[in-house]
Amino acid sequence: MEISELGEFGLIDRLTKELPIKHESTKLSIGDDAAILRPEKGCDVLVTTDLLLENVHFDLTYVPLKHLGYKAAVVNFSDIYAMNGQPKQITVSLGISKRFTVEHIEELYSGIRLACDVYGVDIVGGDTCSSHQGLVISITCIGEAGEGKAVKRSGAKDTDLICVSGDLGAAYMGLQLLEREKIASRGNRDFQPDFGGKEYIIERQLKPEARKDIIADLDKAGIVPTSMMDVSDGLSSELLHICKSSGTGCRVYEDRIPIDYQTALMAEELNMNLVTAALNGGEDYELLFTVPLTDHEKIERMAGVKVIGYITKADLGCALVTRDGSEISLKAQGWNPLAAEKKGE
Amino acid sequence: MEISELGEFGLIDRLTKELPIKHESTKLSIGDDAAILRPEKGCDVLVTTDLLLENVHFDLTYVPLKHLGYKAAVVNFSDIYAMNGQPKQITVSLGISKRFTVEHIEELYSGIRLACDVYGVDIVGGDTCSSHQGLVISITCIGEAGEGKAVKRSGAKDTDLICVSGDLGAAYMGLQLLEREKIASRGNRDFQPDFGGKEYIIERQLKPEARKDIIADLDKAGIVPTSMMDVSDGLSSELLHICKSSGTGCRVYEDRIPIDYQTALMAEELNMNLVTAALNGGEDYELLFTVPLTDHEKIERMAGVKVIGYITKADLGCALVTRDGSEISLKAQGWNPLAAEKKGE
Numbered sequence: 001m002e003i004s005e006l007g008e009f010g011l012i013d014r015l016t017k018e019l020p021i022k023h024e025s026t027k028l029s030i031g032d033d034a035a036i037l038r039p040e041k042g043c044d045v046l047v048t049t050d051l052l053l054e055n056v057h058f059d060l061t062y063v064p065l066k067h068l069g070y071k072a073a074v075v076n077f078s079d080i081y082a083m084n085g086q087p088k089q090i091t092v093s094l095g096i097s098k099r100f101t102v103e104h105i106e107e108l109y110s111g112i113r114l115a116c117d118v119y120g121v122d123i124v125g126g127d128t129c130s131s132h133q134g135l136v137i138s139i140t141c142i143g144e145a146g147e148g149k150a151v152k153r154s155g156a157k158d159t160d161l162i163c164v165s166g167d168l169g170a171a172y173m174g175l176q177l178l179e180r181e182k183i184a185s186r187g188n189r190d191f192q193p194d195f196g197g198k199e200y201i202i203e204r205q206l207k208p209e210a211r212k213d214i215i216a217d218l219d220k221a222g223i224v225p226t227s228m229m230d231v232s233d234g235l236s237s238e239l240l241h242i243c244k245s246s247g248t249g250c251r252v253y254e255d256r257i258p259i260d261y262q263t264a265l266m267a268e269e270l271n272m273n274l275v276t277a278a279l280n281g282g283e284d285y286e287l288l289f290t291v292p293l294t295d296h297e298k299i300e301r302m303a304g305v306k307v308i309g310y311i312t313k314a315d316l317g318c319a320l321v322t323r324d325g326s327e328i329s330l331k332a333q334g335w336n337p338l339a340a341e342k343k344g345e
Numbered sequence: 346m347e348i349s350e351l352g353e354f355g356l357i358d359r360l361t362k363e364l365p366i367k368h369e370s371t372k373l374s375i376g377d378d379a380a381i382l383r384p385e386k387g388c389d390v391l392v393t394t395d396l397l398l399e400n401v402h403f404d405l406t407y408v409p410l411k412h413l414g415y416k417a418a419v420v421n422f423s424d425i426y427a428m429n430g431q432p433k434q435i436t437v438s439l440g441i442s443k444r445f446t447v448e449h450i451e452e453l454y455s456g457i458r459l460a461c462d463v464y465g466v467d468i469v470g471g472d473t474c475s476s477h478q479g480l481v482i483s484i485t486c487i488g489e490a491g492e493g494k495a496v497k498r499s500g501a502k503d504t505d506l507i508c509v510s511g512d513l514g515a516a517y518m519g520l521q522l523l524e525r526e527k528i529a530s531r532g533n534r535d536f537q538p539d540f541g542g543k544e545y546i547i548e549r550q551l552k553p554e555a556r557k558d559i560i561a562d563l564d565k566a567g568i569v570p571t572s573m574m575d576v577s578d579g580l581s582s583e584l585l586h587i588c589k590s591s592g593t594g595c596r597v598y599e600d601r602i603p604i605d606y607q608t609a610l611m612a613e614e615l616n617m618n619l620v621t622a623a624l625n626g627g628e629d630y631e632l633l634f635t636v637p638l639t640d641h642e643k644i645e646r647m648a649g650v651k652v653i654g655y656i657t658k659a660d661l662g663c664a665l666v667t668r669d670g671s672e673i674s675l676k677a678q679g680w681n682p683l684a685a686e687k688k689g690e
Binding site: 152 | 372373376377378379380381382383384389391392393394395396398399400401402424427428430434436438439440469470471472474475476477478479483486487488492495497498499573575590
């Protein structure tokens with residue numbers, strides 16, 4: 001069905017029908033000039049936003065629309081968890097190019113709705129319009145954290161332990177694989193990509209999850225990180241952010257960086273440097289955080305979290321300690337979206 | 346200066362330097378995974394968002410970047426006022442095409458900052474990336490209203506008076522004029538558009554204001570509208586929204602619709618129907634609201650507000666009463682952004 005048959009309001013009605021409200025705090029949802037929220041008493045409100053543009057942030061050649069919607073929502077939730085908060089509401093703005101049908105947009109929206117169901121988030125508003133160019137997705141997420149309980153980037157202290165959840169570099173290697181298969185498929189209509197044994201890195205790229213579980217585990221363990229952020233641009237870049245904001249330096253150990261075996265195999269197959277992928281690949285959406293040295297035992301007992309180094313005084317700088325014990329300055333080689341180059345090209 | 350010289354973080358630093366925080370409620374601004382807000386006790390939080398795309402919502406041939414920034418912010422504030430709230434914070438996401446320099450983006454941002462200074466709003470976050478297509482601007486505004494004091498679209502009751510602030514149709518006629526001059530200038534490098542005596546309609550199109558003053562006046566007069574929204578798509582469209590949400594009908598009088606003489610002159614010059622422009626033009630950003638009949642005297646004493654009709658039972662439908670006393674059904678002929686046609690073309 002052509003979108004023009006429905007018009008803006010018809011399309012919004014269709015996309016947002018049967019949208020149950022999950023939170024007491026969502027007092028008024030879609031359909032007015034603004035949504036009305038009543039955050040829980042004693043809570044701070046968190047706000048984060050992401051803008052995703054076709055052919056800059058995603059390539060519809062290999063990204064299914066439902067996955068794209070899911071990921072677009074989850075990356076925002078990840079930012080809220082990275083503040084030690086809980087995502088509660090999102091607004092979804094779409095700029096839709098003429099080549100999309102109503103069914104395409106329903107597919108995209110079904111991914112957003114799925115993510116909201118999985119993470120318990122209400123869709124409370126947005127804006128929908130036509131785009132003369134590619135697809136535009138702008139999502140803003142509203143979250144809550146106990147008053148004064150939000151964790152910033154700026155609280156890391158000398159001797160704090162640096163921790164990271166999950167593993168790194170997989171989403172980046174997944175992207176490399178997708179790009180390789182895209183090139184291989186050119187001019188070949190019957191091309192079937194072979195992702196056997198590489199499902200994990202593909203999933204990390206196409207359908208990442210936000211670490212709600214880690215935030216819950218930290219809370220259960222009675223650990224309050226001194227600083228935290230999510231790994232979206234790459235570990236190096238994020239470590240430099242934390243150290244700059246906190247006025248510290250850091251040391252991370254190459255042999256402590258968690259890497260999945262599929263990531264390692266793919267790097268070998270593509271003849272790429274594995275540590276570079278893990279340090280600079282980005283889009284991992286894992287949590288990077290620091291805890292006081294006194295929390296060492298508690299952290300060691302937590303599943304899915306690894307201590308990868310420690311915070312130092314600022315004058316020691318930020319460095320990676322390699323397997324042979326030498327130190328290499330950390331540089332932010334993460335993706336610079338203003339360099340206008342697609343990752344992996 | 347090329348934007349790639351600065352990179353994303355360099356550009357953000359430059360755009361947001363010396364950004365004073367105006368509100369106690371803004372606990373943490375730009376520079377972390379999310380902003381931290383602490384709304385005033387006893388206040389609800391309002392959220393609205395707008396997505397603006399080049400050549401869909403604006404034409405840089407005649408829209409100066411500073412004005413564009415100003416308008417992009419103000420249209421969001423307008424949505425918050427339309428809920429009987431006060432805008433407090435915005436996030437600003439930009440997709441920047443390669444043809445823009447750092448100075449261009451500074452110009453755009455200076456308009457956004459100016460609007461925030463005029464209306465007392467903090468810029469607390471955003472996302473900046475390159476666009477392979479045109480300029481993309483996505484702004485989300487967070488506002489506050491006293492708990493339960495937000496005014497929705499759905500509260501209009503039979504016999505309520507329908508009121509509108511300012512005048513209507515001017516922004517639309519301003520757009521017609523700008524489009525006419527754009528066409529006239531084609532192939533003529535030395536072309537100087539003649540806007541003499543038409544400054545008001547040009548300003549209404551390029552630099553609209555949100556009616557903060559009317560919200561303050563209503564409060565002073567002790568008037569709480571039963572329903573309210575801002576006129577962005579056109580009076581007809583908005584009236585139908587209010588009546589649909591409230592389960593009512595309405596009658597508005599053609600001869601009561603406030604129209605500025607510049608709007609009328611321009612319509613005559615362009616041989617366009619003036620009432621159509623006022624009913625369906627849109628982008629007026631005036632407030633449309635309903636009040637109980639008992640507030641009639643109070644409303645009559647308010648400057649800049651006009652009673653244009655009244656709410657009826659639903660079965661009477663929504664109609665315009667023309668000067669000769671006949672009734673014409675109201676239709677939403679406002680701009681449908683998904684029809685992918687630019688206004689005025």
